[in-house]
Amino acid sequence: xxxxxxxxxxxxxxxxxxxxxxxxxxxxxxxxxxxxxxxxxxxxxxxxxxxxxxxxxxxxxxxxxxxxxxxxxxxxxxxxxxxxxxxxxxxxxxxxxxxxxxxxxxxxxxxxxxxxxxxxxxxxxxxxxxxxxxxxxxxxxxxxxxxxxxxxxxxxxxxxxxxxxxxxxxxxxxxxxxxxxxxxxxxxxxxxxxxxxxxxxxxxxxxxxxxxxxxxxxxxxxxxxxxxxxxxxxxxxxxxxxxxxxxxxxxxxxxxxxxxxxxxxxxxxxxxxxxxxxxxxxxxxxxxxxxxxxxxxxxxxxxxx
Amino acid sequence: xxxxxxxxxxxxxxxxxxxxxxxxxxxxxxxxxxxxxxxxxxxxxxxxxxxxxxxxxxxxxxxxxxxxxxxxxxxxxxxxxxxxxxxxxxxxxxxxxxxxxxxxxxxxxxxxxxxxxxxxxxxxxxxxxxxxxxxxxxxxxxxxxxxxxxxxxxxxxxxxxxxxxxxxxxxxxxxxxxxxxxxxxxxxxxxxxxxxxxxxxxxxxxxxxxxxxxxxxxxxxxxxxxxxxxxxxxxxxxxxxxxxxxxxxxxxxxxxxxxxxxxxxxxxxxxxxxxxxxxxx
Numbered sequence: 235x236x237x238x239x240x241x242x243x244x245x246x247x248x249x250x251x252x253x254x255x256x257x258x259x260x261x262x263x264x265x266x267x268x269x270x271x272x273x274x275x276x277x278x279x280x281x282x283x284x285x286x287x288x289x290x291x292x293x294x295x296x297x298x299x300x301x302x303x304x305x306x307x308x309x310x311x312x313x314x315x316x317x318x319x320x321x322x323x324x325x326x327x328x329x330x331x332x333x334x335x336x337x338x339x340x341x342x343x344x345x346x347x348x349x350x351x352x353x354x355x356x357x358x359x360x361x362x363x364x365x366x367x368x369x370x371x372x373x374x375x376x377x378x379x380x381x382x383x384x385x386x387x388x389x390x391x392x393x394x395x396x397x398x399x400x401x402x403x404x405x406x407x408x409x410x411x412x413x414x415x416x417x418x419x420x421x422x423x424x425x426x427x428x429x430x431x432x433x434x435x436x437x438x439x440x441x442x443x444x445x446x447x448x449x450x451x452x453x454x455x456x457x458x459x460x461x462x463x464x465x466x467x468x469x470x471x472x473x474x475x476x477x478x479x480x481x482x483x484x485x486x487x488x489x490x491x492x493x494x495x496x497x498x499x500x501x502x503x504x505x506x507x508x509x510x511x512x513x514x515x516x517x518x519x520x521x522x523x524x525x526x527x528x529x530x531x532x533x534x535x536x537x538x539x
Numbered sequence: 540x541x542x543x544x545x546x547x548x549x550x551x552x553x554x555x556x557x558x559x560x561x562x563x564x565x566x567x568x569x570x571x572x573x574x575x576x577x578x579x580x581x582x583x584x585x586x587x588x589x590x591x592x593x594x595x596x597x598x599x600x601x602x603x604x605x606x607x608x609x610x611x612x613x614x615x616x617x618x619x620x621x622x623x624x625x626x627x628x629x630x631x632x633x634x635x636x637x638x639x640x641x642x643x644x645x646x647x648x649x650x651x652x653x654x655x656x657x658x659x660x661x662x663x664x665x666x667x668x669x670x671x672x673x674x675x676x677x678x679x680x681x682x683x684x685x686x687x688x689x690x691x692x693x694x695x696x697x698x699x700x701x702x703x704x705x706x707x708x709x710x711x712x713x714x715x716x717x718x719x720x721x722x723x724x725x726x727x728x729x730x731x732x733x734x735x736x737x738x739x740x741x742x743x744x745x746x747x748x749x750x751x752x753x754x755x756x757x758x759x760x761x762x763x764x765x766x767x768x769x770x771x772x773x774x775x776x777x778x779x780x781x782x783x784x785x786x787x788x789x790x791x792x793x794x795x796x797x798x799x800x801x802x803x804x805x806x807x808x809x810x811x812x813x814x815x816x817x818x819x820x
Contacts, residue, residue, distance in 0.1 A: 245658070248655065248658075249655075249658050249659050249662045250662075252655065252656070252658075252659035253659055253662065253663060256659065257671065260671060260672070260675045261675075263675050370800065370803060370804070370807075371796070371800065373799075373803060374747065374751075374796050374797075374799035374800035374803055375792075375796045375799075376751055376754055376755060376758075376774075376792060376795050376796065376799075377755070378755060378758055378774070379774060379788070379791075379792030379795065379796070382774065382777075382778060382781060382788045382792070383788070383789070383792070385781060386781055386785055386788065386789075390781060390782055473664055474664065476664050476667075477664025477665060477666040477667060478666070480664075480666050480667065480670070481666070481755050481758070481759070484758075484759060485778075495667060495670055496670065496759055496761075498674070499670050499673055499674040499678075499761065500760075502674060502677075504674060504675075507670065507671055507674045508671075510667065511663055511667055511668070511671055514663060514664060514667055515662045515663045518662055518663070518664065519662045522662075
């Protein structure tokens with residue numbers, strides 16, 4: 235078990251190292267930063283000086299090693315725009331995004347899992363039709379459009395919730411609902427098919443033929459087994475939520491890392507883009523690691539190779 | 540293929556109908572659209588849809604701030620969406636499938652190399668990765684397509700890799716190998732045709748997904764330039780006037796949602812028909 239966990243942690247390190255490498259070379263491809271940092275009429279001398287200051291006049295392998303060395307010490311460069319360390323800019327905004335993504339995840343689980351179970355148990359009934367319809371439509375709606383419609387209805391029309399900004403619980407409602415819809419649709423669908431799979435297993439037939447009450451069969455035998463694929467899916471969904479948060483944060487002006495990333499792309503503020511990418515990749519890999527380990531703990535059937 | 544269409548269920552039927560209409564609009568936009576999508580007329584500025592009291596029957600879904608017809612812009616916008624989605628899916632599908640075939644067919648070294656890259660790509664939410672690539676290339680329509688190809692090929696690689704691992708151990712491949720068929724021949728003539736149907740399903744679902752994401756990035760102002768009517772761009776315009784003109788945001792979004800729903804329906808139907816055992820959830 236511990237060997238498995240150590241191996242998985244090693245893999246996460248390899249992945250993060252790869253992300254660092256990709257991000258480094260992409261930055262070098264993005265052109266000369268002095269074009270962005272200095273006025274157009276800056277003299278070549280000043281440019282040279284700045285390149286020297288940034289270490290851009292050294293050979294590429296040196297630059298790469300220095301970049302990796304700095305990154306390992308938590309230094310991802312300074313934002314061109316804010317003149318602050320890029321990593322601290324991201325870390326400052328991270329709690330907002332995590333709050334948003336976590337609320338959306340909780341919300342979608344609360345709705346999706348009961349919906350999926352009911353749809354599977356009453357297969358082909360009207361409940362199932364509605365649940366399937368909701369999950370198909372939920373996966374087709376653009377996140378940011380849904381956000382705009384909710385603003386239209388609840389901020390412009392009914393004036394119940396604010397349309398922008400963070401900080402209060404009221405301001406969290408619309409962005410969280412917006413972000414939750416896509417993962418709700420996915421999780422509901424997966425829950426339905428996971429429960430259906432288990433319902434067809436022989437041990438369920440055995441449990442029923444023993445004369446167990448349908449409720450006992452469902453809660454003790456079906457749901458416990460269906461929980462495994464659902465748990466895996468939830469870990470993956472969290473990554474999707476962090477990604478979906480980019481658009482949601484833009485619609486609601488939510489002060490998180492998604493909005494920071496988009497604004498950094500507008501301004502070609504590459505160190506910030508790098509820092510967001512790395513932090514999100516680390517977060518996402520960490521969560522998947524956690525899910526995999528939990529999965530192995532929960533399910534002794536899985537042989538760890 | 541004919542066999543497939545005989546088994547058309549209601550889901551497949553609905554999906555194909557929606558996509559048929561969208562494709563027709565895209566191909567014959569100049570004849571279908573009632574107005575020139577870029578024709579400005581400030582005397583018709585911000586008209587609500589035709590059925591409301593202030594509406595004008597000439598402009599069925601209303602007009603925007605420049606007096607441009609919303610319906611015509613939606614019809615022309617389908618071109619951007621379909622063209623982007625098809626280019627991305629074809630390019631990333633070919634690259635991704637090739638990578639998956641290579642990773643699955645050749646031994647450990649190639650497999651480790653390719654699949655580690657896939658792991659790395661999958662550890663970054665794709666929209667962020669697309670943003671990184673756009674930050675490097677600078678926002679434009681072509682760069683948007685490029686950035687999506689860079690990000691989405693892994694979806695096909697995952698599937699092609701797993702399928703190749705499975706198929707290459709089957710008797711007909713082993714027999715081919717024993718007869719001295721070259722690696723290239725085995726990969727393209729014997730393995731590829733047998734792994735196509737799951738890839739076709741992924742490709743169909745990806746078409747819908749790319750449309751969603753393209754409109755999202757155009758909404759952020761990082762894709763299609765504002766002169767060309769596109770669904771995401773229309774939503775971006777409408778956003779600033781959301782207080783006064785609900786129709787500017789409602790209808791383009793509806794067009795996106797319906798089109799994506801069409802692709803998802805067709806993808807689901809293909810999955811039920813071609814590959815009932817495989818799940819991609």
